[in-house]
Amino acid sequence: MTRTGIFFTYFQGERLRDFPQVLAGILDKENVSYYDAVYDSGYGLYYVEPVSEELLLKVHSQNMVQRVKLTGDYESALYSAGGTVQAANEIKQGKIDNAFVFTSFGDHHAGRNFYQGMCYFNGAALAITALKEKGVRRLAIVDTDCHHANGTRDIFASDNDVLHICLCHQDYIDNHSNVDVNIPYLTSDEEYLATMWREFVPRVVAFEPEYIFWEFGYDATQGEYGDKGLTRDCHPKLARLIKGVAGKVCQGRLITILCGGSGRALAAYIIPRIISCLAELGSYRAI
Numbered sequence: 001m002t003r004t005g006i007f008f009t010y011f012q013g014e015r016l017r018d019f020p021q022v023l024a025g026i027l028d029k030e031n032v033s034y035y036d037a038v039y040d041s042g043y044g045l046y047y048v049e050p051v052s053e054e055l056l057l058k059v060h061s062q063n064m065v066q067r068v069k070l071t072g073d074y075e076s077a078l079y080s081a082g083g084t085v086q087a088a089n090e091i092k093q094g095k096i097d098n099a100f101v102f103t104s105f106g107d108h109h110a111g112r113n114f115y116q117g118m119c120y121f122n123g124a125a126l127a128i129t130a131l132k133e134k135g136v137r138r139l140a141i142v143d144t145d146c147h148h149a150n151g152t153r154d155i156f157a158s159d160n161d162v163l164h165i166c167l168c169h170q171d172y173i174d175n176h177s178n179v180d181v182n183i184p185y186l187t188s189d190e191e192y193l194a195t196m197w198r199e200f201v202p203r204v205v206a207f208e209p210e211y212i213f214w215e216f217g218y219d220a221t222q223g224e225y226g227d228k229g230l231t232r233d234c235h236p237k238l239a240r241l242i243k244g245v246a247g248k249v250c251q252g253r254l255i256t257i258l259c260g261g262s263g264r265a266l267a268a269y270i271i272p273r274i275i276s277c278l279a280e281l282g283s284y285r286a287i
């Protein structure tokens, strides 16, 4: 049975207002572990740990960390990135097989020396850096947020051991394992999924990563601020595709990180279905 960890951080904003309550039917499953940074939800058995400053400074510049401290969002940013680092560590230790990480601020617009777009620290980059220190060599990131992952690309641009496949607004490919795929406006779920099968699946299979990180944003959904025409049911289908690939190439080691998207109702619809897919629960299956 697949063991799934949920790493929950929520400090402000509308989109996660229905969480974790909307996950009530999932959190009581024996193969689901809930890690809580809120402390008073009543569901948590484990705590989310903030990322350490020592690790932060291996990815981000001291100057940038200082600037984030001045924003007033520093603590929330530490927990947002910390969930991803902890998820990777729990998987490495064999405690869970895959994870869904909630963030208040994350992830892919945070580079070595800059932050923007509600992303302060790059949780995936921090987790990958920590895993590499423990001997993990090859890792893959797939990014289905509607925007280009400029921060993640900044950090791993010349790292041949990190495959970075970003579905965004441009076509790009280089010989350092970086790929951008242009997603046109008014695309359909079927076209998007076909693009994933064509551009993501063969590359990640050939790359043979030990872990896959999925930067999951729902901002390309109809009515969202990055609307590209996707329906809300596209994302659970993506989860099934990516989970299937992770099962084939890296023993299911998959860390899903919440990125863009603003709608509260969409979050409450999509996220439980993705977690349900990760944990192989039947009840939320919308596919």
Ligand SMILES: [Zn+2]
Pocket (backbone or CB within 6 Å): 147, 148, 149, 166, 167, 168, 169, 170, 179, 180, 181
């Ligand atoms: Zn891109």
Ligand SMILES: [Zn+2]
Pocket (backbone or CB within 6 Å): 145, 146, 147, 217, 219, 226, 259, 260, 261
């Ligand atoms: Zn975005």
